[in-house]
Amino acid sequence: MLGAxxxxxxxxxxxxxxxGVDAALVRTDGERIVAFGEAAYRPYTEAERAVIRxxxxxxxxxxxxxEAAEVVETAHAALMAPLAARAELAGFHGQxxxxxxxxxxxxxxxxGQVLAEVLGLPVVxxxxxxxxxxxxxxxxxxPFFHFACARWIGAEAPLAFLNLGGVGNLxxxxxxxxxxxxxxxxxxxxxxxxxxxxxxxxxxRRGRDCDEGGALAATGDPDDAIVARFLRHPYxxxxxxxxxxxxDFAFLLDDVAGLSDADAAATLTAAAAAAVAQGAQHFPAxxxxxxxxxxxxxxxxxxxxxxxxxxxxxxxxxxxGLDGDxxxxxxxxxxxxxxxxxxxxxxxxxxxxxxAVGGGRVSRPNRG
Numbered sequence: 001m002l003g004a005x006x007x008x009x010x011x012x013x014x015x016x017x018x019x020g021v022d023a024a025l026v027r028t029d030g031e032r033i034v035a036f037g038e039a040a041y042r043p044y045t046e047a048e049r050a051v052i053r054x055x056x057x058x059x060x061x062x063x064x065x066x067e068a069a070e071v072v073e074t075a076h077a078a079l080m081a082p083l084a085a086r087a088e089l090a091g092f093h094g095q096x097x098x099x100x101x102x103x104x105x106x107x108x109x110x111x112g113q114v115l116a117e118v119l120g121l122p123v124v125x126x127x128x129x130x131x132x133x134x135x136x137x138x139x140x141x142x143p144f145f146h147f148a149c150a151r152w153i154g155a156e157a158p159l160a161f162l163n164l165g166g167v168g169n170l171x172x173x174x175x176x177x178x179x180x181x182x183x184x185x186x187x188x189x190x191x192x193x194x195x196x197x198x199x200x201x202x203x204x205r206r207g208r209d210c211d212e213g214g215a216l217a218a219t220g221d222p223d224d225a226i227v228a229r230f231l232r233h234p235y236x237x238x239x240x241x242x243x244x245x246x247x248d249f250a251f252l253l254d255d256v257a258g259l260s261d262a263d264a265a266a267t268l269t270a271a272a273a274a275a276v277a278q279g280a281q282h283f284p285a286x287x288x289x290x291x292x293x294x295x296x297x298x299x300x301x302x303x304x305x306x307x308x309x310x311x312x313x314x315x316x317x318x319x320x321g322l323d324g325d326x327x328x329x330x331x332x333x334x335x336x337x338x339x340x341x342x343x344x345x346x347x348x349x350x351x352x353x354x355x356a357v358g359g360g361r362v363s364r365p366n367r368g
Contacts, residue, residue: 006034010087010121011333012076014095016166016246017195017295018052019209020044022329023079025086030337031179033152037086039326042079044071052109055097057247059107068097072110077118084119091336091360092125093328099245101137105129113363124336126361131346136353137243143171143188143350144338145331147180153320160280160287161317162306163328164296166246168194168276171350172283181347181356187284188350189240192275193249195296198268200253202261211265214301220262222270226255230271236278241352272296273305280310291317293324335360 006029014021021044025037044052048071055068072095080090092115094108112125128138146161150173161171168191177185195210202208202216211217230252235242252271256264280290290312296302297316307314317324335345339360347356 004029007088007337008037008086009089009091009333009337010080010083011091011329011331011336012080013093013328013332014072014076015294015328016096017199018044018049018166019295021075021079022326023083024323024326024329024333025083026330026333028148028334028337030334030341030343031148033148033334036323036330038083039323039329040079040083041325042075044075048075052095055109057098059098059105065097065109068095069109069111073114076110077115080115080119084121087121089122089124089336089340090115090119091127091332092123093127093332094125096246099138099243101132101243104132106132106138112361116363116365120365122340122362122364124339124360124362127332127335127339127345127359130359131351131353131357134353134357136346136351136357137241138351139190139243140169140171140188140350141335141346142328142331143173143186144180144345145334146171147173147175147186148334149322149327150175153322155288157288158285160283160290162191162276162290162292164194164272164292164294164299164302166194166196166199167244168192168272168296170276170279172287174285181344183349184284186347186349187240187282189242189279189282190244191279192235192244192272193252194272194294195299196246197249197252197271198265201256201264201268205261210295211269211299214269214299216262217265217269217301220260220264220266222266223256223259223263226267227270227274229255231274231278236275240282241348241350243351266301269299269302270305273302273309276306277309287312289313289315291315291320291322293317293322293327297324
């Protein structure tokens with residue numbers, strides 16, 4: 001076990017957008033952020049991405065899963081190794097292949113023991129399974145870090161963090177609460193699809209990984225009927241906490257199949273923005289600002305659509321001095337310290353689990 005003093009932890013994240021791996025150092029005691037350190041990024045190659053994509057929706061032991069896990073472990077080890085010498089432990093999220101909280105299971109590819117041996121560091125991993133086993137959604141897990149970030153930036157009133165990855169998720173935070181697990185301190189949930197549908201669209205139609213900057217969507221017109229039908233999906237009538245798999249809204253691609261490339265991209269982008277606005281109706285109190293992280297904050301069309309639907313400032317997290325490319329990796333560094341120190345990583349307000357619980361397994365290198 002670590003002592004009570006802050007330590008340097010190395011966190012990683014490989015998100016549902018399948019773009020690559022982020023790694024970042026954070027100095028933290030698991031409750032407060034002391035400093036942010038070096039960060040790095042390694043994109044997946046197209047071949048690696050294809051292996052992972054082929055395993056999406058699959059569970060341990062199924063075809064392609066072992067190959068995807070090897071890709072994930074290799075990519076993470078390559079990125080983490082240069083940073084590991086400056087850390088006392090690491091948090092490894094892995095790559096989500098399947099997520100079925102209703103069925104009591106979730107699957108992130110990659111073995112933390114492999115990385116512990118390679119890096120020579122204790123590695124905290126499998127962050128979500130315990131929460132799911134105890135009846136929680138297993139996601140999102142960044143809210144306790146968002147609470148620490150709100151304290152770090154000196155926020156004195158409720159605010160919200162929006163992560164726009166493959167799936168969108170919102171965290172409402174009241175930094176005046178004594179701790180993130182305090183009832184009423186944090187509410188979090190997935191909003192709906194964010195980047196995943198439009199990424200899949202432009203990959204299929206134009207051979208590109210994303211609609212960079214929202215340029216294609218900006219030239220099209222959203223189909224309002226499709227967006228309205230999308231908002232009638234039962235997911236939007238469920239109270240949070242709630243979470244999604246990357247492909248739960250894959251039917252959207254069929255819905256826009258008859259539209260031009262530009263109109264289809266505009267429609268999928270408008271749907272993502274509408275999902276965020278729908279989610280904001282669940283906030284228990286108005287927020288002073290909404291800080292946006294994840295790749296979607298670079299999509300000017302999506303950001304403008306969200307801002308038009310909300311009555312608070314919508315800003316990238318950089319406006320508050322945070323790094324939107326690395327926030328989730330930093331979160332798993334912070335959560336790793338919480339796990340090792342026996343602090344909870346989720347609570348009823350963030351995942352719907354019955355009580356504040358700690359997740360994660362700790363693997364230590366075998367020193368012979």
